[in-house]
Amino acid sequence: MALPASAKPLRADTRRTVRTILEAAERVLSANPAATVEQIAEAAGVARTTVHRRFASREALISALAAWATQRFHEAVEAARPRTAPPAVALYQVTVNVLRVKTGWGFAMGALPTDAPEVAEVHADVLHQCAQLFTRLRDAGLLAPDTDLDWAQRVYYALIHEAADKAPETDAALDALATRVVDTLLHGLGAPATA
Template structure:
């Protein structure tokens, strides 16, 4: 893809995220207007509305893969990595609210990264639960619950924010300290 086409595609995706967060039924024409491109350009880049939604989901998944890398899941002390993953994911969830609603399950690569993190947490003695897939499912379920808490929830203040509450709760739920 040419550089200008890549820039147009990126602008369309950014505009789609913003416009659809406001109005999930917004037309592709409205998304094109917000991106500063013609509706025909949107249709050239994305053959259908579903193709655009799929691209938004794929883009979010790529960001999740970057989270695994940025949190140094492979090398950082595992509790620190868990906290960092949680912080970054909550930032993503807050800034990409519409796309989050599209995502069903993380990709296999993201799941593998989280499984590695929970394997490292177990090996370090931070949790007693040994099954990384189970730990990942508990983590993702609790993440959703913490995400849904109102900003003024007392639990958030007591734990120092969403990431703090999630990490403390996950470690406790998985037999950690």
């Protein structure tokens, strides 16, 4: 969770409590977007006063949840090493990592305040890394030399968005879904040309 520069760092036990509350909030709000703070506290196994001590209001909790998801999203892209890993490996890893965040933090990702400066900064960096990765994919011959990279990226984002609706329940299902997204991007849906 991002804290203001003036805030002192949280103790380890407090960080764990905050994470437990945020994870519970994601589960509860995904099932019922109108859920109360009391329902979230119950799911987290903490008192309502504990939630209110950490988050001044339900809106503040949702804002913190969105900030948490934004950070997970950024970390997911960074962990794939899109600037340095072999391009095909990076594309697959970015895909599986982002799908994991989008399916695991669906409510929070939908609650992202797109006008918040920290969210805009993260998204700008992710878009920049993706643009670099797509250039590397083209340079490696995985995309045609005349590929419109902006269009290819928009198609990729649409594929990710649609795939995230599938919410795979196992790592194997997530891997298969990521493979399908990458295969669709790189090879399309048409039948291979015959010689």
